[in-house]
Amino acid sequence: VPVRFRLTDPRSHLARAGLTDVRVVSYLAPGQLRGEAVAREVEDGVYETTTTLSRAGAWYFHVVVPSQQVKHTDLPFHSVVAVTAPTEPREPRN
Numbered sequence: 001v002p003v004r005f006r007l008t009d010p011r012s013h014l015a016r017a018g019l020t021d022v023r024v025v026s027y028l029a030p031g032q033l034r035g036e037a038v039a040r041e042v043e044d045g046v047y048e049t050t051t052t053l054s055r056a057g058a059w060y061f062h063v064v065v066p067s068q069q070v071k072h073t074d075l076p077f078h079s080v081v082a083v084t085a086p087t088e089p090r091e092p093r094n
Helices: none
Strands: 002-006 023-028 032-038 040-043 046-050 057-064 078-082
Touching: 032 046
Parallel strands: none
Antiparallel strands: 002 046, 023 032, 023 057, 040 046, 057 078
């Protein structure tokens, strides 16, 4: 699953381009299967990484940037709910 986000300077609101230590910390609620992935810059101030949602449930994502002293609690987190795909075809509804 791709995870893409924009980082901006809180004062000027300009894109924070050129950061090389952006990471995304992810975990399945309530704190299981914690992972960390490097995010790469794909446009000025836009960063992306990919992650695997290995189980159904609520997944939380936090951005960390050590060079800017940005900890996982400093920025708003984002969440998604992963669901298990049906294994059998469903009958069409009338």
